[in-house]
Amino acid sequence: MELPEIDELLAGAHVVTLPLITRFRGIEVREAMLLRGPEGWTEFSPFTEYADPEAANWLGAAIDFGWSAPPPALRERIPVNATLPAVPAAEVDGILARYAGTRTVKVKVAEPGQVIADDVARVKATRAFLGPEGRIRVDANGGWNVDEAEHAAHALAGFDLEYLEQPCATVAELAELRERLHDWQLPIAADESVRKAEDPLAVARAGAADLLVIKAQPLGGIHRALQIVAEAGLPVVVSSALDTSVGISMGAALAAAIPELNYDCGLATVGLFETDVAIDPLVAVNGAIPVRRVEVDERVLADFAASNDRRHWWTARLERCYRLLSELTPGS
Numbered sequence: 001m002e003l004p005e006i007d008e009l010l011a012g013a014h015v016v017t018l019p020l021i022t023r024f025r026g027i028e029v030r031e032a033m034l035l036r037g038p039e040g041w042t043e044f045s046p047f048t049e050y051a052d053p054e055a056a057n058w059l060g061a062a063i064d065f066g067w068s069a070p071p072p073a074l075r076e077r078i079p080v081n082a083t084l085p086a087v088p089a090a091e092v093d094g095i096l097a098r099y100a101g102t103r104t105v106k107v108k109v110a111e112p113g114q115v116i117a118d119d120v121a122r123v124k125a126t127r128a129f130l131g132p133e134g135r136i137r138v139d140a141n142g143g144w145n146v147d148e149a150e151h152a153a154h155a156l157a158g159f160d161l162e163y164l165e166q167p168c169a170t171v172a173e174l175a176e177l178r179e180r181l182h183d184w185q186l187p188i189a190a191d192e193s194v195r196k197a198e199d200p201l202a203v204a205r206a207g208a209a210d211l212l213v214i215k216a217q218p219l220g221g222i223h224r225a226l227q228i229v230a231e232a233g234l235p236v237v238v239s240s241a242l243d244t245s246v247g248i249s250m251g252a253a254l255a256a257a258i259p260e261l262n263y264d265c266g267l268a269t270v271g272l273f274e275t276d277v278a279i280d281p282l283v284a285v286n287g288a289i290p291v292r293r294v295e296v297d298e299r300v301l302a303d304f305a306a307s308n309d310r311r312h313w314w315t316a317r318l319e320r321c322y323r324l325l326s327e328l329t330p331g332s
């Protein structure tokens with residue numbers, strides 16, 4: 001991909017700080033840089049603690065979506081799951097009520113400072129909310145060792161889980177757990193082992209996962225992610241990185257282009273924002289989101305503009321990531 005000039009990237013850049021309805025992966029506000037390319041709005045929003053080499057992939061994704069045409073869409077709507085943060089069981093109904101019509105819930109588990117009983121209570125409340133027809137998957141973000149994951153799988157066995165997402169941190173641990181759970185028919189999904197790995201295909205090659213979680217921004221964009229999906233040869237779930245509606249429109253375009261999509265996708269996270277940037281946000285309607293680009297609301301850009309300090313920090317970060325990308329892109 002040829003890179004646009006950096007001045008062109010920065011000319012349309014805005015940084016927003018958006019409040020979340022509840023704490024999610026340790027944060028209460030989400031910062032994002034929005035850019036405007038010839039194809040439309042695009043998003044650069046690596047989490048603030050990520051180092052430049054990792055964040056550079058996210059910039060590659062932003063440029064891919066803003067400056068090149070997406071692949072052909074094979075569908076117009078993407079069925080999605082609700083995403084439930086690691087909240088107390090008493091808060092489950094209130095959060096799930098925001099995702100009307102969604103038959104699948106991803107429950108966050110293994111939160112630092114909590115115990116397995118907290119996870120069981122949260123999953124139990126989710127099953128009660130959904131009824132027997134609903135689908136439940138859990139995401140541990142690599143928080144368990146193999147024994148803890150096996151124990152958790154037993155403790156959660158009565159709730160008919162669809163799969164365990166990144167129960168353990170490493171590919172070797174996932175492989176070991178997969179063997180131990182073999183007779184159970186409880187599939188294992190890899191997320192961090194794809195998006196934070198030096199080689200996103202290593203986990204598939206090792207036979208350590210049954211399916212892959214695929215995210216457009218961390219994997220360097222729609223086109224790169226599609227290649228990874230094709231080479232991995234495993235079923236996939238396209239998910240968000242807690243993006244605004246702009247990043248979600250990138251995820252939806254990726255999901256729309258995947259030949260076989262047999263799981264609900266983790267693209268309903270706009271529901272976790274108190275305010276979103278789009279005039280017409282990409283929230284789930286009847287359990288699905290539409291595949292389309294969004295227009296950004298100028299008033300939200302003004303009302304939720306990041307402080308000058310943060311805007312300068314994001315500009316400097318973009319410049320460093322741009323330099324890294326140029327070194328990797330011959331002839332630019």
Ligand SMILES: O=C(O)CCC(=O)c1ccccc1C(=O)O
Pocket residue numbers: 025081082083106139141191239240241242265266267269
């Ligand atoms: O997949 C979903 O339901 C929502 C996305 C999600 O959980 C997420 C969002 C931001 C960062 C990490 C993760 C994750 O899947 O671990």
Ligand SMILES: [Mg+2]
Pocket residue numbers: 139141165166191192213
């Ligand atoms: Mg995950």
